[in-house]
Every structure is written in C-alpha cells, then in structure tokens.
Amino acid sequence: MNPQSNLFNAAMKLKIGISACVLGQKVRYDGGHKQSEFCTSTLLPFADFVPFCPEQALGMGVPRPAIRLMKNASEQIRLVNNKDSSIDHTDAMQLLCAERLPQMADFSGYIVCAKSPSCGMERVRLVDEKGAQLGKVAVGLFTRELMQQYPWLPVEEDGRLLDAGIxxxxxxxxxxxxxxxxxxxxxxxxxxxxxxxxxxxxxxxxxxxxxxxxxxxxxxxxxxxxxxxxxxxxxxxxxxxxxxxxxxxxxxxxxxxxxxxxxxxxxxxxxxxxxxxxxxxxxxxxxxxxxxxxxxxxxxxxxxxxxxxxxxxxxxxxxxxxxx
Incomplete structure (x- = not known):
C-alpha cells in the first residue's frame, strides 16, 4: 500500500479566494478579463474558488473609469480616479475590506490580479499628486489589507504563477x-x-x-x-x-x-x-x-x-x- 495514498481526499477541494477577472469574469475596468489558464484548467478540479472583485463590490460599473494609487502630501497612499484625483475611493475600499475580510478566515489561499491598484500584490504603479510616476513600488489596496489581516495566507499573483518555481x-x-x-x-x-x-x-x-x-x-x-x-x-x-x-x-x-x-x-x-x-x-x-x-x-x-x-x-x- 502506498503510504501517501490517503493524504488527499478527491472530494475535498481547497477554498481559495481569487480575483474575479482571473477566473475569467468580465469585470475589469475596460469590460475585459485576465483569465488564468493555470487557475481555470490545472487548479480548478482541486479548488473551490471564491471569486471577488473589490472594485465591482464598491458599486463601480463595468466598464468604468480607471483608478490608480496616489501618494498625497501627507505620504498617504490613496485609491483615486485616474483622471480626477478628487474622486477618492480609499475610505470606501477600507470599509469594504473591514466588512469582507472576516469572511475569508477559512481560505487556504488567494490569487490576485497583477498590477491592479486594488488587487496587485507587488510592483503596482504609484504616482504623486501631480501625476508624476514614483515607480512600481505599491501594493493594491485590497490585497494590502488582506495580507495584513492574514499574514500566514498564501497570496500570489496570476502573472507570477507562470513561473514554475513560484x-x-x-x-x-x-x-x-x-x-x-x-x-x-x-x-x-x-x-x-x-x-x-x-x-x-x-x-x-x-x-x-x-x-x-x-x-x-x-x-x-x-x-x-x-x-x-x-x-x-x-x-x-x-x-x-x-x-x-x-x-x-x-x-x-x-x-x-x-x-x-x-x-x-x-x-x-x-x-x-x-x-x-x-x-x-x-x-x-x-x-x-x-x-x-x-x-x-x-x-x-x-x-x-x-x-x-x-x-x-x-x-x-x-x-x-x-x-x-
């Protein structure tokens, strides 16, 4: 008998959060998606995916104006409209996180959309109040809150999952x-x-x-x-x-x-x-x-x-x- 044969119950699927666009849902600001072949093909039979788009959950339509991360004069990072920084979604996003994150305590992992100002795990573009580029140095606001609340949770980006080692x-x-x-x-x-x-x-x-x-x-x-x-x-x-x-x-x-x-x-x-x-x-x-x-x-x-x-x-x- 194989000593490892009973480790994984075929009927048991892991509960994994995922950016809805990565699962193929057309919820991006431009009405598109960023479907991951690894997620929807390789991992799908083993996962009970829970798709979530924080921007859509805030009531933003599809399509919708693009948003970005901006560092203000007080060194705070704000989630604002790409063309009009007076339209600020930061407080609403933080309230959404306070409401939704406790519901994710039993997740075994989370896959987020790369480069997104709400979901990116790393290297998200940041600008100053004048729109000048500060580099790809930020973390998406939702994912930042997710990782702070659950520092033991495996979080990874769709793009990074193309690397075999990662x-x-x-x-x-x-x-x-x-x-x-x-x-x-x-x-x-x-x-x-x-x-x-x-x-x-x-x-x-x-x-x-x-x-x-x-x-x-x-x-x-x-x-x-x-x-x-x-x-x-x-x-x-x-x-x-x-x-x-x-x-x-x-x-x-x-x-x-x-x-x-x-x-x-x-x-x-x-x-x-x-x-x-x-x-x-x-x-x-x-x-x-x-x-x-x-x-x-x-x-x-x-x-x-x-x-x-x-x-x-x-x-x-x-x-x-x-x-x-």
Whole structure:
C-alpha cells in the first residue's frame, strides 16, 4: 500500500479566494478579463474558488473609469480616479475590506490580479499628486489589507504563477495551510504542532534550510509562548519559508537525508543505485521523480512510520503536475 495514498481526499477541494477577472469574469475596468489558464484548467478540479472583485463590490460599473494609487502630501497612499484625483475611493475600499475580510478566515489561499491598484500584490504603479510616476513600488489596496489581516495566507499573483518555481511553492503552501486548518479545527495544542512539524520537516528543508532549523527550535521552545502567539509565529514563519522556491541542491540534500533511513536494510547494490540517481538529479540530468520514485519503492518494501508520514514525499496531489 502506498503510504501517501490517503493524504488527499478527491472530494475535498481547497477554498481559495481569487480575483474575479482571473477566473475569467468580465469585470475589469475596460469590460475585459485576465483569465488564468493555470487557475481555470490545472487548479480548478482541486479548488473551490471564491471569486471577488473589490472594485465591482464598491458599486463601480463595468466598464468604468480607471483608478490608480496616489501618494498625497501627507505620504498617504490613496485609491483615486485616474483622471480626477478628487474622486477618492480609499475610505470606501477600507470599509469594504473591514466588512469582507472576516469572511475569508477559512481560505487556504488567494490569487490576485497583477498590477491592479486594488488587487496587485507587488510592483503596482504609484504616482504623486501631480501625476508624476514614483515607480512600481505599491501594493493594491485590497490585497494590502488582506495580507495584513492574514499574514500566514498564501497570496500570489496570476502573472507570477507562470513561473514554475513560484507555482510549485504556492501549491505547496496552500496544501500545507489546508492541512494545518484541518488539524487545528478543534483547537491548537503543542502536541498537534509537534505532529504537524514532524510531517513537514523535509518540505521545509527543501525550501529554506535556515527556517527549517529556526522552526525546529521554536517548536522545541513552544511552552515559552502563549498558544495563540506560538501558533501565529510558527504558521507565519513556515509560510514565509515555503514561499522560497526549492532548488536541486536542497532537494538533493533532503533525498540524502531520506536515503539514510534505509542504509541498514538496503543491499550495497541498492544503495549505490539510489545514490547514483540522487547525484544525477543534483547535476540536472534527471527529474526529481526518478530518485523519489525509487525512495518510495524502498519505503514500500521496508516500511518506516517516520518516513511514511513525511509530506515531502507528496506535498500535494500528483495530478496537479507542478512539481519540478
């Protein structure tokens, strides 16, 4: 029996917020959309998407005048009409966020529209009161509030998800958060944290070796913190670590750790074969699937409860096809 076979319930879909235009809805200021093929094709069978357009929710029509982010004389960033900055939507947007964001506490991720003055996650254009460009240095007003209220929530832009490494990291993060939400549904405890962390050690090591060690120390010192503070510290730090894309070097390091669990049960020939595959992967000659498949084969022949529970072996459904 595959020890990872029951990790993902086919009927369970992750609740993911998404900019409505990214899902293909024609709600943009120009009456168009920015449909993401990854979201509407690859991710759709695994996601319960909750589309939302904050501009439309404010009552702005489709089509509508364009808006932009402006820094005023008081250094405040305001959401204003592109051609008439006296038409200011900032306060209305903040009220909308105060109303809607609490409804998103159970989301496992959020995908936003790049460059949008309401939804952009980074590099949104900012101007001064005279209209002079200050650079692509801002964050969309809605997304800024979203990330401040839920700093552990995986948030990513449609455009950035075209990058294979970022895409894999995002999918890893949403499944890790969903697992956390399931485990902590009836309350947080240090015992649950220890169990959760033990399952994600090698996932963390593949993404961020420094955070892997730091989070290990945090868990070991868990009794020094109030439960809510400990949960928040761990989850925020973990999600930040997983946002760092994996590398062949880090993966090879993890694979070497895992092969160590079998060194006493494998023949010299079997060990040499596995080590050769890890080396070939490290130097870029073969995909990760090759040594990983052989490791899983040895795990089936030589069961090990600790290795079997490692989410690294399958951090998300294989059918997503995003592992690199």
């Amino acid at each position: 895409r894999e990291s995002f999918v890893t993060r949403i499944y890790a958060l969903s697992h956390w939400q399931q485990m902590m549904a009836d309350g947080f405890s240090i015992g649950k944290l220890v169990k959760y962390h033990s399952q994600y050690k090698f996932v963390l090591l593949a993404h961020h070796p420094v955070a892997y060690r730091e989070l290990g120390r945090l868990v070991a010192q868990g009794k020094l913190f109030a439960p809510e503070e400990l949960a928040n510290r761990y989850l925020i730090s973990m999600q930040q670590a997983l946002s760092q894309p994996t590398t062949r070097k880090n993966h090879a390091n993890v694979l070497m750790h895992l092969q160590g669990f079998f060194k006493k049960v494998l023949s010299a020939e079997a060990k040499a074969e596995l080590l050769q595959l890890i080396h070939q992967y490290r130097v870029g000659h073969i995909p990760l699937l090759a040594p990983l498949t052989l490791l899983k084969h040895h795990l089936r022949l030589h069961p090990d409860d600790y290795v079997a529970c490692q989410r690294y072996l399958q951090p998300f459904p294989t059918e997503l096809g995003v592992r690199i």
